[in-house]
Amino acid sequence: MRAIAPFNLVPPEPLLRAQHVTLEYASERGVVRATDDVSFDVYRGDRFVLLGPSGCGKSTLLKAIGGFIAPRAGSLHLGGTPVTGPGPDRIVVFQEFDQLPPWKTVKQNVLFPMLAGGVARAEAEVRARHWLGKVGLARFADAYPHTLSGGMKARVAIARALAMQPAVLLMDEPFAALDALTRRSMQEELQALWDEIGFTMLFVTHSIEEALVVGNRILLLSPHPGRVRAELNSHQFSLASAGSHEFQAATQRIHALLFGADADAPAVQPQPALVQP
């Protein structure tokens, strides 16, 4: 496994392209529009963050890119080919701890998608050992998930995803269920992994600070239905600069963009956008 240098070549074509994506899902009260006409491009090596309050459709958008939901309108392309269904080139790291089958040990969990995808057993073993070492869980290879802490489970899920070497790693609020201290160290570790390997990542969060720390580019979504509010750069920030004046300013700017400055607050629509009752 060789580390891919993320910076030396930026291809002219985006890796992941979302064009005018409108997503709807059926709820008990009718069809709800989750996102409306959302477009963005993710380039190779990006740490692209979807940020917005609940109801902005960011998780639904990630699931659509994962292939679990078909867009109502618009298109999603990965490397030029349209997204038609779930596939191992877009591995999802979920927030929920039950994403790890409890009947498989840590190592079996990492092996599982590789073996299901037809990777030879010997190679899968080597890759599993490598990635478990990378996330610091080599000693826990034979432990069952229920014996691990929340942070360790998140690490297993990340190792499992990276071992698949997906074209893009989809992270659906992966640290939201962790305590604040663990979340911070997971953000550090994710940053270190990215510095080393330079994978492409799409990261969903509702925390402005996490978005600034984790991402290099942030798509701001406003809720009900999810619409693009802004697309911002955040490559200049890291955990080290989290207390700086610029960081505070960026946080406040995003907050103002999402919730409106007090004086010129836009009319908020509290109702979910029901398309058909």
Place this chain on the structure above:
Amino acid sequence: MSAVHEPPVRPEYVAPQRAAPAPALVSTGSVDRLSWLNKPAILLALVILWELLARWVDNDLLLPGALQTARAFIDGIASGELIGYVTVSLAILVQGFLLGVAIAFLLTWLAVSNRFGRELIDTLTSMFNPLPAIALLPLALLWFGLGKGSLLMVLVHSVVWPLTLNASAGFRAVPETLRMAGRNYGLGGLRMVLQILVPAALPSILSGLKIGWAFAWRTLIAAELVFGSTSGQGGLGWYIFQNRNELFTDKVFAGLATVILIGLAIERCVFQTLERVTVRRWGMQR
């Protein structure tokens, strides 16, 4: 503002760094050291109480004592008589249980694969699960006559509904995240069922099997009591019934004890072992 409620300002301090401690395991072994004592002690106390009660009643026809029952039991084993009856009962039980399990899995597949199947199976289980299997015996005798067919029918009925109910509930309770993870890795169809859904539903499937087994065992004994032996071969229920007719009450008690012992043995050896190597080990059940 009164200064009385202000907490004092104390000096800060930083503890010196020490070497990383060993894992915080103070002592090994079970915390509950006396738990192994409980069950045998309770059993022994019950046996002594039984023996005392029997001596006080002093009527072998109504209540033989524990020692007398044990003697009848050992005689039954030694002469091979009891073992013969047990073999007949267990053979038919295993056949009925396996047939019931097969049918239950078919119905479960129907219940989780489509909406109509789900409605149908929901209706059927809510109709038939509360219906005691033994209540179907007269009908079974009418259809299949005195013999194995009737026993199989009531056994299958006693296994199918609780197992279907539990297993389909287990499949429906598989976390959505786990299903999505499976689809994410390109699993579908039978591989999805075998690699994700069945293991995830295993706690419910096992508890369904356990309930089905217990229902089948009690139904079989009851059915044997009703119509006894076929072609000279009787089961354990028949043994109990016949000995009551001949007023060998100690043998009746020995027969009942055998029913209990076999139930306990299967529960402990088969189901608890299965649970220990699967769902308990995986932390899916405590």
